[in-house]
Amino acid sequence: MSLLFEEIDSQDSPLGEISLRKRRIPAFGDREIYEVxxxxxxxxxxxxxxxxxxxxxxxxxxxKGDNLSVVVGGLGLGYTAVAALKDERISEQLVVDALDTVISWHQKELVPLGKILNADTRNRYVLGSFFxxxxxxxxxxxxxxAGKKFDAILLDIDHSPTEFLNPSNAGFYTTENLARMADQLKPKGVFAMWSQNPPEESFEALLKTVFETVDSHLVxxxxxxxxxxxTNSVYVCIKK
Structure with a gap:
């Protein structure tokens, strides 16, 4: 196997075969690049x-406030979860992922950020469908x-609010279901979501049917x- 490429793991999942790979691209230096x-x-x-x-x-x-409880929807390579834990106000963080394979990559520290997440006692993995x-x-x-409420919910699963990792996820993006999720936020709690696309006016309008304020950021x-x-975008919403 080439030293420039390694498939670390590959497993069947309900969504199809999912694989973790590592590569080096000499033109970009000697850094290890992890891919899913x-x-x-x-x-x-x-x-x-x-x-x-x-x-x-x-x-x-x-x-606002301290002693925060946070949900991260979608584990991936762990960057959102690790970035959140840099906020010292967080007292607990639940990282929800539907794929036990992805959680096991972190638990076994097959990805670099697994060690950070495993060592932080505030972090906990939850196997289940975020939606x-x-x-x-x-x-x-x-x-x-059961019925616990949180200060923030951070979501990074679908490609965008109109392009879905799994077609069944489409049903989440409605006033009714967004409101059900918002019910799990404390007063003035925050829902934030990543998208690979620029902000979509139709989704902003949908979010405004549930949340008091909606701001879109181009990153x-x-x-x-x-x-x-x-560029990617991040929607940030504050509960009514």
Whole structure:
């Protein structure tokens, strides 16, 4: 196997084969680049993490108070979760992911940020569908505390509010289901969501049917493959 490429793990999942890979690209220096693929589709790369970190930074900047309880929807390579834990006000963080394979990569520390998440006693992994848990406020996100409310929910699962990792996720993006999720936030709690696309006016309008304030942020980051900056967006909403 080439020293420039290694497939660390590959497993079947309900969404198809998911694989974790590591590579070096000499033109970009001696850094190790971690990638996750679902089938033939690239889901994420450690080359591009600025927007995932900005999801935490922008979302938590709008949360008031201390002793915060936070939900991160979607574990991925761990960048959103680790960025959130840099906020010393957080007392507990639940990272929800539907794929036990992805959680095990972190528990076994096959990805670099697994060691950080495992060592932080505030962090806890929850195996389950974010969308199922989000739309059942009577049970909620915490399997040890039904109906618990949180200060912030940070979501990074679908490609955008109109492009879904799984077609079944589409049903989440309605006033009814967003309101069910918002029921799990404390008063003035924050919901923030990542998207690979520029802000969409139709989604902003939908969010405004549930939340008191809705702000969209365009996050720019260098893309060496294209020789220019790329952009993602982050929606930040405050509960009524």
């Amino acid at each position: 693929k679902l089938g033939e589709e690239f889901l994420m790369s450690s080359m591009f993490v600025e927007a995932e970190e900005a999801l935490s930074d922008l979302g938590l900047a709008q949360v 199922d848990l989000a739309t059942d406020p009577s049970t909620g996100f915490d399997p040890t505390s 720019s980051f260098p893309n060496p493959f294209q020789g220019k900056d790329s």
